[in-house]
Amino acid sequence: MKCVKIDKKLFAGGIERLQTSYRLFGPVKDNNFHDFQALHVGETPDPTMLNTRLSPKSIVYPQSELMFEYSLDDSKKDSHILKEIVADNSPRVVIGIRPCDAKAFLLVQHNFDTLEYKDPYWVRAYEATTFVGLACNTPCSTCFCTTAGSGPFHEAGSDVLLVDTGDYYVAKIITPKGENLFKLAGWEEEAGSDNAAGEIENLKQAAEARITTRVNTDKLREKRTTDLFDASFWEEFAFSCINCGTCTYVCPTCWCFDIQDEVSKTAGVRMRNWDSCMYPLFTYHGSGHNPRDNKTKRLRQRFMHKLKYYVDKYEKGIQCVGCGRCIRFCPVNIDIRKLCEAMNNFEPAQKSI
Amino acid sequence: MQNPYLPYPVRIDDIITETEDKNLKTFKLVFLNPADEENFSFQAGQFAELSIAGKGEIPIGIASSPTEKGFLAFTVNKVGLVTTHLHNMKVGDIMGVRGPFGNWYPWDLMENKNVVIIGGGFAFTTLRSSIVYMLDPANRSKFKDIHVIYGARTPGMLLYGDELSAWEKRDDINMHITVDATDDPDWKYNIGFVPTITDQKAPAGDENTYAIVCGPPIMIKFTQPVLDKLQYDHDHIIMSLEMRMKCGIGICGRCNIGKEYVCKDGPVFTLGQLNNMPKEY
Numbered sequence: 001m002k003c004v005k006i007d008k009k010l011f012a013g014g015i016e017r018l019q020t021s022y023r024l025f026g027p028v029k030d031n032n033f034h035d036f037q038a039l040h041v042g043e044t045p046d047p048t049m050l051n052t053r054l055s056p057k058s059i060v061y062p063q064s065e066l067m068f069e070y071s072l073d074d075s076k077k078d079s080h081i082l083k084e085i086v087a088d089n090s091p092r093v094v095i096g097i098r099p100c101d102a103k104a105f106l107l108v109q110h111n112f113d114t115l116e117y118k119d120p121y122w123v124r125a126y127e128a129t130t131f132v133g134l135a136c137n138t139p140c141s142t143c144f145c146t147t148a149g150s151g152p153f154h155e156a157g158s159d160v161l162l163v164d165t166g167d168y169y170v171a172k173i174i175t176p177k178g179e180n181l182f183k184l185a186g187w188e189e190e191a192g193s194d195n196a197a198g199e200i201e202n203l204k205q206a207a208e209a210r211i212t213t214r215v216n217t218d219k220l221r222e223k224r225t226t227d228l229f230d231a232s233f234w235e236e237f238a239f240s241c242i243n244c245g246t247c248t249y250v251c252p253t254c255w256c257f258d259i260q261d262e263v264s265k266t267a268g269v270r271m272r273n274w275d276s277c278m279y280p281l282f283t284y285h286g287s288g289h290n291p292r293d294n295k296t297k298r299l300r301q302r303f304m305h306k307l308k309y310y311v312d313k314y315e316k317g318i319q320c321v322g323c324g325r326c327i328r329f330c331p332v333n334i335d336i337r338k339l340c341e342a343m344n345n346f347e348p349a350q351k352s353i
Numbered sequence: 354m355q356n357p358y359l360p361y362p363v364r365i366d367d368i369i370t371e372t373e374d375k376n377l378k379t380f381k382l383v384f385l386n387p388a389d390e391e392n393f394s395f396q397a398g399q400f401a402e403l404s405i406a407g408k409g410e411i412p413i414g415i416a417s418s419p420t421e422k423g424f425l426a427f428t429v430n431k432v433g434l435v436t437t438h439l440h441n442m443k444v445g446d447i448m449g450v451r452g453p454f455g456n457w458y459p460w461d462l463m464e465n466k467n468v469v470i471i472g473g474g475f476a477f478t479t480l481r482s483s484i485v486y487m488l489d490p491a492n493r494s495k496f497k498d499i500h501v502i503y504g505a506r507t508p509g510m511l512l513y514g515d516e517l518s519a520w521e522k523r524d525d526i527n528m529h530i531t532v533d534a535t536d537d538p539d540w541k542y543n544i545g546f547v548p549t550i551t552d553q554k555a556p557a558g559d560e561n562t563y564a565i566v567c568g569p570p571i572m573i574k575f576t577q578p579v580l581d582k583l584q585y586d587h588d589h590i591i592m593s594l595e596m597r598m599k600c601g602i603g604i605c606g607r608c609n610i611g612k613e614y615v616c617k618d619g620p621v622f623t624l625g626q627l628n629n630m631p632k633e634y
C-alpha cells in the first residue's frame with residue numbers, strides 16, 4: 001500500500017487546492033462542540049477535535065432532503081405529477097472523518113443500496129463522496145470500536161487514512177478515489193514505506209491499548225429472537241428513558257426516515273426527514289392501533305434492531321461501530337454496552353418449546 | 354438509476370361507494386402512460402402506495418386481479434389525512450401509484466390444493482383479487498375446492514355486493530357469506546361471527562388444504578382456535594399483516610416485525626412463520 005507523507009505546514013495549501021475540485025466538509029468547532037460543516041476557503045479541519053457531536057451521516061443523508069416537486073395549479077398541464085429533484089452531486093470530500101464513522105457508511109449501505117432497490121438519493125451522494133479518515137491517537141473513554149467491528153485505525157470505509165505523527169501526517173492511500181484526491185491536493189511525497197508502516201503500527205497499538213471498554217457480541221447470533229424479545233430486562237433498561245430520540249439522531253448507523261409532503265400555495269414538494277423509532281408516532285396506525293405503544297417497546301426496538309435483527313438479517317455483525325455518542329449524549333445515561341452485555345449473556349429462564 | 358419512490362401518474366376512472374356508511378370507496382385507476390401498466394405487473398396479495406400530491410402516500414392492497422387488464426382497483430377506508438382527501442377526489446383527477454410491493458399469497462404452493470378464504474370487514478380487498486384470479490377460466494383448473502367465508506357487521510357493510518351474489522350462483526366456488534346481525538327479512542345467507550361460520554362450514558385441514566385469513570385482529574384471534582380444532586397445520590394458515598408504512602420497499606425502517614420488513618418480506622406470512630417472530634403487530 002502506498003504511504004504519503006504530508007508536512008503539516010503544507011496541509012492547508014493542499015486543502016486550498018482541493019477547493020477547486022471538491023466541496024469540502026470537515027470538523028469545525030461550533031460553540032462547545034465539533035460538528036461537520038462545509039469548509040470555506042482558508043478553513044481547515046480543527047485538529048483538536050476528538051469526535052464530532054453529530055455523526056457525519058448528514059453529508060450523504062441530510063436530515064431533511066427534497067425528493068420530488070410538483071404543482072397543484074390545475075391550469076398547468078402536468079399538475080399533480082411528481083418530478084424528481086436531483087441534488088447537487090458534484091464531488092465532495094469529508095476530511096477528518098473518524099474511522100468508526102467512515103465504517104458506519106458501509107453498514108448503512110446494506111440498507112440503501114441493495115440488489116432489489118437502490119435509494120438513488122443516498123447512492124448518488126455516497127458515490128460522489130471521498131472519505132479522508134483521520135486515525136484516533138487518543139480515543140475517548142466511551143469508545144468501544146475495537147470490539148464493534150471497527151477500531152481507531154480501521155481502514156474500511158475510508159479512501160485514505162491520515163495518521164497524525166506529530167509534525168507530519170502519514171497517509172495510507174486505500175482506494176483510487178483517495179489516490180486521485182491526493183494528486184489534486186499535491187500531496188505526493190512518498191513516505192519510506194517500512195518506516196511509515198512501523199510508525200503507524202506503533203501508534204495504532206498505543207491507541208488500541210487506550211480503549212479499555214468492550215462489548216461481547218459472540219452469542220447474539222445464536223439467541224432466539226423471541227427469547228430476547230421477551231426478556232425481562234427491557235423494563236429495567238427503559239425505566240429512565242424519556243424517548244427523546246437523541247441516541248438515534250447522533251448515531252452514525254441509524255437510518256430511519258419519514259416521508260412528508262409540504263405545500264406553499266400551489267407549489268409542493270415531497271421530502272424525507274430523519275425519524276426515530278423512539279417516537280410513538282413512528283408505528284401509529286391510522287386506526288389508532290399502535291404496536292409499540294409504550295417506551296419500553298420502543299427502546300427494545302432500537303437495541304434489538306442494532307444488536308439482533310441487523311445481525312441476523314445481513315450477517316455483517318452488529319449495526320454499531322462503537323463511536324460511543326449515544327452513551328455520551330443520552331440525558332439519562334442509558335449505555336448500549338450494558339444492553340449488549342445483557343443480550344449477549346441472556347439465557348431464558350425456561351427454554352420455551 | 355431508477356427511482357423507486359417515483360409514482361406512476363394515474364387518472365381516477367371510476368369511484369364506487371361500497372358500503373352503507375359510505376366510508377369505503379373503490380377507486381379504479383388508469384395509467385396515464387400505457388408503458389407503466391406493463392411495468393406494474395403484480396400478483397394477488399400485493400399492495401401499492403397510492404400517492405396524492407400535497408398529501409402523501411398510503412399503502413393499500415390491490416383489489417383488482419392480475420387477470421383484469423387496463424386498470425387497477427383499490428378499496429379505501431376513510432380514516433385519516435390521505436384517505437379522507439382521496440374520498441373527496443373526483444373522476445378525472447390525477448394521482449399516483451407506486452408498486453407493486455410486498456409478497457403475495459403462495460399461488461405456486463396452492464396449485465392442486467383446496468383454498469379456504471376467510472375474511473372479515475374491509476380486509477377483503479386482496480381476497481377479492483385472489484378470488485377473481487382463481488375463478489379466471491385460465492386458472493380455475495389449477496385449484497381444487499374453493500371456499501369463501503366472508504363476514505361483515507351488516508349486509509350493507511359487505512364489499513363487492515354484486516360480485517358476491519354472482520359467486521353465490523356458481524358451482525365452482527363455495528360461498529359462506531355472513532353478517533354479525535341483521536333484521537332484514539330477505540337476508541338469505543348466514544348470521545354469525547366469522548369464527549363460528551368457519552367452524553360450521555370450513556373443510557377440515559389436511560396437507561391438501563390452505564386457509565388464507567385476513568381481517569381485524571379480533572376476528573383473527575378467535576378464528577385461530579377454530580382452525581387448530583379443524584387441524585390446520587400452521588404452515589397452511591396464511592395471513593396478511595398491516596403496519597404503518599412509508600417507503601414500501603424495506604428502506605425507511607418503519608414496518609419491521611423482528612428482522613422482517615412487512616412491506617418487503619411480507620405482508621403475507623404463514624402462521625408458522627409468525628410463531629417464530631416477536632408478537633409486535
Ligand SMILES: Cc1cc2nc3c(=O)[nH]c(=O)nc-3n(C[C@H](O)[C@H](O)[C@H](O)COP(=O)(O)OP(=O)(O)OC[C@H]3O[C@@H](n4cnc5c(N)ncnc54)[C@H](O)[C@@H]3O)c2cc1C
Binds near residue numbers: 412430435
Ligand atoms: C399492506 C397494507 C395494505 C393495506 N390495505 C388497505 C386497503 O386495502 N384498504 C384500506 O382502506 N386500508 C388499507 N391499509 C391501511 C391504510 O394504509 C391506512 O388506513 C392508511 O395509510 C391511513 O392513512 P391516512 O393518511 O388516512 O391516516 P393518518 O392517520 O393520517 O396517517 C398518516 C400516514 O401514516 C401512514 N399510516 C397510517 N396508518 C397506517 C396503516 N394502518 N398502515 C400503513 N400505513 C399507515 C400512512 O403513510 C399515512 O398517510 C393497508 C395497510 C397496509 C400496510
Ligand code: SF4
Binds near residue numbers: 243244278331332333
Ligand atoms: S438518548 Fe437516552 S433517553 Fe433519549 S431516547 Fe435514547 S436511550 Fe432514551
Ligand code: FES
Binds near residue numbers: 597616
Ligand atoms: S415501509 Fe419503509 S421499511 Fe417498510
